[in-house]
Amino acid sequence: MKKITTVLLLFALIFSLTACASEEQPPAQTTEVVSQTATTIAQTETTAQAETTAQAETATQTEELPLLKVGVLKGPTGFGMSRLMEDVATGATPLNAEFEIMPTPDKIVPLIVQGELDFACVPTNMASILYNKTGGEVKLCAVNTLGVLHLVGSAEMAEKINGVADLKGMQLSSSGQGAVPEYLLNKLLADNGVDGDVVVDYSASHQELATAVAAGERELAVLPQPFVTIATMKGEGVKQILDLNDEWLKLYPDTPITTGCIIVKKDLLEKNPQYVDQFLEGYKASIEWVVGNHQEASVLIEKHGIFPKAKVAEKAIPHCSIVYLDKEAAKQSVNAFLNVLYEANPKSVGGKLPADDFYK
Template identity: 40%
Template sequence: MRYGWFCQGGCFLTFKKRASTMNCLKKKRNKNREVIIMKKRMISVWQATFCMALLLGNAAVAGEAGRVGSLKGPTSMGLLSFMEKEKEAEEPNFKFEMMTAADELSAKFIKGEIDFALIPANMASILYHKTEGNVQVADINTLGVLYLVTGREDIRSVADLQGNTVYMTGKGQTPEYVLRYLLEANGLAEEDVTVEFKSEATEVVSVLAQEPSAIAVLPQPFATVACAKSGNKNMVLSDLTKEWDAVGTGTLVTGVTVVKKDFAQANPELVEQFLEAHEASAAFVNENPAETARLTVSYGIMEQAEAAEMAIPKCNITYLDGKDMQEALTGYLQVLMEQNPDSIGGTIPGEDFYYNENGKENKN
């Protein structure tokens, strides 16, 4: 006689078979337990790896220099003393890249290829909205730099532009919006003036060299270069900042420095180090135009030191941070929004748009 029992499946099991079956079930349970433990460990490793990737993506790697991107012109000129010191350092803390197009610079900044970007003021607001608030303005580096340039004696201000063609750069950026605003302030509609955009300021300079009677809006130092190259003694420089001030719309802001919020939070010491060096460099430029002019040539910003020295006092290179920065930039963006909300990304940015808004006061 065999002793045993029926399993749930209806099959008859002997004691021997039962022991074998129990061993199999125990091994299966142990195997399942090992799989679960292994999965938990894999999840933990993945989570740790993901967190580390985020940390490295937002923080400068120890021993690596902060990456600074600027535009060829006044924003880069304000960095020249800073750049020279880093160039001479045995272990530089920053490396610099100069570009001619604001779109290229902003794209590199968004991709994380640039840590500090010196860009047009309105573009900073646009990037703030595109990144859902992950962009902060650290300082204002240039104020009004735009000039109306022409060899025509009948053109002395924006009010005289009706029925004419104006050559300029900066489509969708500060230069265009400043001109559009001043046209409206002087009672002119967009259709009253034809605006022809060029990709670089040097192209506009070439137009004026070939045809001195042409009309252009140029930033410094290129406005001064255009006058020097034309050979026309009647070439007129009309300061659009003065026209802006005459309308009574607050401070005209051209360029700002931006950082990503998460980068700034992860690298506060590096950001503060940059700001201190930037402030010192801007002061050096304004106090030493002859030496700065030499540097503009060696760094390929301008061809002639003499023209550069003449242009530097007109470049409005500055350093504003904290409350001074916020007051000036908020007022400027408000003017642009009233003209065209799309020019600043739709709305005025929030308080978090301003880095260290309760920090040190402007020393200038």
């Protein structure tokens, strides 16, 4: 309608100018005015058509991008997603995604089994469980977190311990009984020859144990991030003594602990592999930004509900081993890690080790 009105006004202007020219101007000047006005009309029509075409193309592109539903766990496994969540929320990326924050892995399982999530950030052993539970309907795309377990304790204990073997004859506490922390700690103790000489108390949760350590009620404890940071920030004299990922690498240099990963629904991967790759590229860029911008990332982590306190997240990020390792870089380490868990308890990986098609 705007274009038609513009054209009509221009034609009226031509008529007016022509009439005036017949009384006041020589014929050559009248011809020039008409020619210039006709050119203006053509340019206006061309511009309007270009704008309409661009708008139509933008609308089509937006409509063609399917909505991705993404499950994100609270804690380090979800930290790397914070920048991408912000970009989607502000429209800084063409990706069309909806994120659901989950407090614990068990809450995310039914959504994946029922096919309600396209992507999910989960513990690596949970990815294996889901692969087995769904008959191979999920694929591991990349590892997003390496080892997050640390030994913390008093300054006095820190002076005595330089490695796992130094724990001989000591008593320590750990959270995560019947899960990955217990299996990894047992493996480290056994491979350092002190599994029968260390007493481990598994009676407390992550939060309870972090509080007890900060209060000086436990001298030694194994905790995951960010609870390590909570304990060291709140407890006077509490030290981070050993990074268990470093201790693991002393024994297995080429196979780091692969704690967390991102998985994708097989159906989406088969139907729209390019969009899957586009999302993963955005996710990788998000992780790299988080690793390089601790303070800014911590604000987004709190804003999007991944962890409640930005100050703790900021201190924890450097110790959370946040990475992006694709299939080629991570497969050997994931297989080794899952094999350790399988030997400790087959149920921890879903009853059996996944086949090669577990990987994207």
